[in-house]
Amino acid sequence: MTSTENPVRIAQLSCGAEYSGIQKEIDSAVKQVNAVMVYPEVDIADIESIEEEFGLKVASPDLKLVMARAKSIVTGKVQVDAVFVATCFRCAEAALVRSEVRRYIHEKTGIPVISYSFTERTTAGTLLTRMEALTTTARRKSLLAREKQSGLTAGIDSGSTTTKAVVMRDDKIIGKGWVPTIKVLESAEEAYANALKEAGVKREEIQALGTTGYGRFLIGEHFKADLVQEEITVNSKGAVYLAGKQKGTATVLDIGGMDNKAISVIDGIPGMFTMGGICAGASGRFLEMTAKRLGVGITELGALAVKGKAENVKMNSYCIVFGIQSLVNSLAAGNTPADVAAAACHSVAEQLFEQQLQEIDVKEPVIMVGGTALIEGLPKAVEELLKVKVIVPANAQYIGAVGAALLASGFISK
């Protein structure tokens, strides 16, 4: 994100953004990651013939324009480093085009693509992490190719719920710290101090530091980090590293405290990804509240869920308020806490499946990371829905910190 780098050229293929009043927000997010938006030129004839060529008939002319612009990129008429496909939230026709255009560009060119469905409430802040991941994938392929951690490095992941830190030496984790996020800087200090203490090293001995998560900019500045990176890139790298699946395809799922990430990875580099963050009912917070209601710790919820049967509990809503109420009602109706725990895990997994996994190519191995991956009932529910084996690597909860420490080792020579 330094200004000395050439700006990344991102093609904007969108329908409705200017009429939703969010073009300014898109432009602002793009500016913050030192990129420029490009609007591929097309002829009227290209728009008129695109349905036949693309094989998808649509009623809205702006969606025909999106497809024609995609073709212009694929045929090399316009040169771009990355593509942003965006359409209105709740438009079915646009959702079909968005998904197919993304797949088309990704498969034909390998250019990184992200897609987003916006409302008038979309802000630059919401888009920033996605744009950052998109430009990093386009700009820093050599950094992302790193497969081994070297030297003595550290990573801090300042998440919305918890702050994690690790210290790594010569490709091994030698210290870990994990604290709830209360005040961003203080929590980061505490987690980092714990990791350093366990590793038995002093802060000044650390050769390079990477930060990630919601608080990455603040803690990055505070600790003078060598790498400040969003969690899509870092988690992809950390997941394939910890799971020992650095080569080939993989799918990384991370159900976080505030948002979920589903990332399709090739050779450790994120390709297509989605980030969900609209509904708390699809987040780790839902499971935390279920555990509280059942009177068990969050660390016990998973084992309890594995013993239960989700189908025994009827849930009327995914909502964190009404869904929890359904669970409470089912307890009153005689269901066991194990069944309720299983139903909660199934509910979160089902939302991930319905809302996010439809938009990426789910390719094995499927790796679940983040603290929620340790709630055993959750990977089990995902396995049942996807009908594939889910890998939960050791130290899955430290994924962001490990990814940051791994990538930070690329900065040691500097």
Added chain:
Amino acid sequence: MKVFIYPTNSLILSDLVERFGHEPLAIMQEVGKKVKSQGLDSPPLNITPEDPKLGLKYAAVEVPSGVRGRMSLFDPLLRNAEAAIVVRDPVISFGCMGCARTNELVNFLLRAKKIPLLELDYPSNEEEAKEFVYKISEFLKSLKPAEEKK
């Protein structure tokens, strides 16, 4: 009379309406107002996130923001419309609002308004084109001219 045209950015329709002594209600004038307004900075059209909320007058929140944003632009035109000409399935170069759902809603609202309305298909050959212009001119002639209205 104030004649709503659809597609609302069709220069040909706008010109025809003017030639017959009426006032075309076209999107260009609404976009012009937004672009020239001081204190707004939301390029390219200066539509802000508040505009789709104004569109809630026409469509509920589950309707995409792009439809509601367009509807907020059309609102003064729809309110002032005394007659309307709607061209069905035009080619893009004739005029285009980009969104099929908006087209459906606007066309419905015009029909529901019970004002003089001419709906016709976009011509596909020269003969049809002549007929197209003839029908529009006859319709416009049948309307009371703007200056005679009061």
